[in-house]
Ligand SMILES: C[C@H](O)[C@H](O)[C@@H](O)C(=O)CO
């Protein structure tokens with residue numbers, strides 16, 4: 001797109017927003033400081049690089065068989081570099097433990113050490129990315145239906161050991177990058193059918209978490225992620241929202257809000273202002289649930305916009321970490337990263353462009369009509385011109401230009417993968 005056209009449209013948008021009391025230059029600065037954590041697992045349908053890798057379990061599914069998934073660490077790294085070249089700003093990479101650089105060695109989950117992530121730390125530095133991390137309790141012979149909440153002490157201890165080691169790896173990453181590594185803990189533990197022993201499973205999970213978190217670290221932050229249900233685990237989830245919210249509040253841990261992990265009519269956005277009064281920070285897993293936790297590619301939809309607006313309205317921009325979490329195997333995977341990341345950025349941009357001072361003035365004066373009218377009008381304001389300018393200033397394609405580029409990479413690279 002012609003840069004003069006983009007700039008012209010931006011100048012007009014800037015004036016329109018200024019008339020509403022919104023400074024678009026300040027917003028563009030804030031956008032530059034808004035870092036997404038790209039989830040490595042979109043590139044290969046959550047397979048990872050374990051030599052002994054099994055099939056995907058744990059109640060999650062990557063559906064579709066679009067060709068071109070990354071088959072090894074080099075391909076995955078190349079795909080991330082490609083995807084990020086279409087996303088304005090600087091971003092982080094969120095790794096799962098199964099994506100270690102195992103160099104052909106069988107390394108079981110209770111044997112993993114920071115050594116297997118050294119090349120990732122180097123690579124991230126070279127590519128101006130910071131790393132976040134996740135323990136991996138699924139896709140393993142000991143996963144079953146219960147890991148950290150398993151009544152079998154041997155299995156429970158295996159997963160406790162794994163998760164402790166993942167915290168050690170996160171600490172090494174955080175130290176090397178001079179910025180805390182955010183480590184997420186999600187376990188699928190649950191039951192397909194009715195259980196009569198919920199209290200036991202939850203007390204075992206609590207006890208496992210206490211053991212895992214006993215070591216204090218300075219360069220990593222722990223977050224815990226709840227879920228409503230998994231496939232094959234429909235009746236009961238040990239790590240429910242109530243369980244983890246209470247645990248995080250009592251133990252000063254971060255909560256991960258995955259937008260696919262709640263009842264379909266439940267507002268995730270509404271949780272932000274409630275939780276931030278009791279927990280230090282939040283991690284997001286921005287996703288798009290269709291009927292269930294289907295992990296469709298994030299788009300600029302109302303739930304995502306509401307979520308980012310609630311963060312901005314709470315003045316909590318720097319108390320939230322912005323991870324993405326979807327894995328669509330039915331479309332071009334690099335395209336999926338770009339669509340989801342740019343959609344999340346557009347939601348954040350629109351949230352930052354809100355004429356909050358005027359809206360709050362109306363609210364304080366009891367002017368309900370005026371508040372609603374302005375909320376409606378802001379939807380049609382020229383935020384797109386501001387996003388285009390953001391792309392232009394960051395030297396990434398403006399508008400739909402990236403589609404042809406992604407197609408080219410597919411033709412030249414990903415389509416050649418068997
Ligand atoms: C692969 C991720 O860790 C996983 O998606 C988890 O975060 C989740 O959301 C499970 O439903």
Ligand SMILES: [Mn+2]
Nearest residue numbers: 225258285325
């Ligand atoms: Mn998630």
